[in-house]
Amino acid sequence: xxxxxxxxxxxxxTGLFTVFEAGLLKLKTHLIDALPQPxxxxxxxxxxxxxxxxxxxxxxxxxxxVDNLMEQIxxxxxxxTLGERAETIEKLEDDTFLVTxxxxxxxxxxxxxxxxxxxxxxxxKPPIPNITDFEDKGxxxxxRDPEVYRDKRVVIAGGGDSALDWTxxxxxxxxxxxxxxxxxxxxxxxxxxxxxxxxxxxxKVKLITEAEVKELYGEEHITGVGIKHKKDxxxxxxxxxxxxxxxxxxxxxxxxxxxxxxxxxAIKVDNSYDYQTNIPGxxxxxxxxxxxxxxxxxxxxxxxAAIMCQSAYQxxxxxxxxxxxxxxxxxxxxxxxxxxxxxxxxxxxxx
Amino acid sequence: xxxxxxKIKDREGVVHEVQAPTDMAMNLMEVCKAYELPVEGTCGGMxxxxxxxxxxxxxxxxxxxxxxxxxxxxxxxxxEDNSRLGCQIPITQELDGLEIELAPES
Numbered sequence: 002x003x004x005x006x007x008x009x010x011x012x013x014x015t016g017l018f019t020v021f022e023a024g025l026l027k028l029k030t031h032l033i034d035a036l037p038q039p040x041x042x043x044x045x046x047x048x049x050x051x052x053x054x055x056x057x058x059x060x061x062x063x064x065x066x067v068d069n070l071m072e073q074i075x076x077x078x079x080x081x082t083l084g085e086r087a088e089t090i091e092k093l094e095d096d097t098f099l100v101t102x103x104x105x106x107x108x109x110x111x112x113x114x115x116x117x118x119x120x121x122x123x124x125x126k127p128p129i130p131n132i133t134d135f136e137d138k139g140x141x142x143x144x145r146d147p148e149v150y151r152d153k154r155v156v157i158a159g160g161g162d163s164a165l166d167w168t169x170x171x172x173x174x175x176x177x178x179x180x181x182x183x184x185x186x187x188x189x190x191x192x193x194x195x196x197x198x199x200x201x202x203x204x205k206v207k208l209i210t211e212a213e214v215k216e217l218y219g220e221e222h223i224t225g226v227g228i229k230h231k232k233d234x235x236x237x238x239x240x241x242x243x244x245x246x247x248x249x250x251x252x253x254x255x256x257x258x259x260x261x262x263x264x265x266x267a268i269k270v271d272n273s274y275d276y277q278t279n280i281p282g283x284x285x286x287x288x289x290x291x292x293x294x295x296x297x298x299x300x301x302x303x304x305x306a307a308i309m310c311q312s313a314y315q316x317x318x319x320x321x322x323x324x325x326x327x328x329x330x331x332x333x334x335x336x337x338x339x340x341x342x343x344x345x346x347x348x349x350x351x352x
Numbered sequence: 353x354x355x356x357x358x359k360i361k362d363r364e365g366v367v368h369e370v371q372a373p374t375d376m377a378m379n380l381m382e383v384c385k386a387y388e389l390p391v392e393g394t395c396g397g398m399x400x401x402x403x404x405x406x407x408x409x410x411x412x413x414x415x416x417x418x419x420x421x422x423x424x425x426x427x428x429x430x431x432e433d434n435s436r437l438g439c440q441i442p443i444t445q446e447l448d449g450l451e452i453e454l455a456p457e458s
């Protein structure tokens with residue numbers, strides 16, 4: 002069981018900055034995120050897009066903002082449970098919370114901070130009627146272990162980076178790779194597009210463009226896909242696996258059933274004080290919360306994180322009096338033994 | 353400059369007639385959100401998520417589709433010939449009387 006002071010659900014910019022604010026108060030943190038990497042939307046949807054409204058940064062790429070936050074919080078040694086979704090919450094006798102992920106990892110903390118953005122990112126499933134029947138029977142939306150596909154026939158669908166990257170990777174692993182895309186153009190990185198074109202010429206990838214997978218065949222396990230081609234009509238391709246890679250979309254998911262007050266797909270909080278939810282000890286910060294006048298901006302999330310950590314401190318140490326210290330005065334003392342502080346002024350007599 | 357009227361059919365088939373300002377640099381996705389219609393706008397309007405996909409029902413002349421929008425629609429679901437991304441359609445006087453339908457959620 003993982004034990005921490007503040008359990009943060011969601012490792013986007015708001016969740017990451019919470020580690021820093023908690024660290025200044027000497028509170029330990031641990032983050033859970035459904036994505037395999039930190040950064041939330043900034044890493045998953047638009048890492049190469051510039052953001053112009055982070056105070057003090059006239060322009061910063063979303064991906065760089067995440068890198069900077071990771072660097073900023075490093076001294077506070079946050080724990081990470083990545084690639085797992087927070088599934089259930091339970092209040093224990095000692096007034097702490099037990100949060101269990103979809104893979105069964107258990108986390109225990111006196112304070113839970115939900116910084117879940119628009120929710121956990123789930124793969125977008127193409128609207129093929131019987132697709133859910135074949136999940137784990139040849140249909141996969143995420144490639145976890147590429148070795149599964151060794152010497153097997155694979156059909157990949159999609160036109161973005163992940164479809165291209167996995168086509169390239171699996172060309173050397175699978176016995177046969179077919180890439181199906183609705184267009185002749187691909188949205189992915191240019192060199193990946195060129196590499197796929199090369200592999201197609203070499204006969205290592207079968208490329209079917211202007212086409213869409215519409216049907217799945219098989220009994221116990223998938224045996225083939227039915228493809229609708231714009232000009233050639235219906236094509237059937239025999240395969241052992243079908244991997245549709247159409248990106249991810251956020252869903253509020255299990256958090257919606259935690260007994261929290263939900264309004265318009267967001268969690269209602271007390272914004273006149275500390276962003277606490279209707280369940281004492283559970284806070285919601287960043288894009289996941291809502292209150293009168295809420296702005297879904299990264300900077301709002303940062304502000305909410307700072308306020309929320311002060312309240313969390315009071316909850317964890319009700320008898321202690323805490324005075325907020327400026328980092329310019331007190332510096333930053335990490336849990337890893339590092340200390341950052343302002344250089345002492347050198348005073349030199351003039352005469 | 354004045355407001356224009358847009359008819360938006362939601363996913364339950366209910367038609368909402370809404371007023372949209374032409375002088376606030378708004379797009380169709382933002383109009384839907386302003387009226388609390390069920391459009392997520394996950395990516396904020398960068399043509400990167402297709403959560404604002406809609407079908408254009410009237411024969412208004414819309415701004416030509418950019419490459420970003422075209423390629424995003426190439427990966428979206430339930431795409432029809434009249435599909436557009438709401439976030440890529442700025443509200444202008446010419447769109448007065450526009451009729452759209454929200455595409456299914458995916």
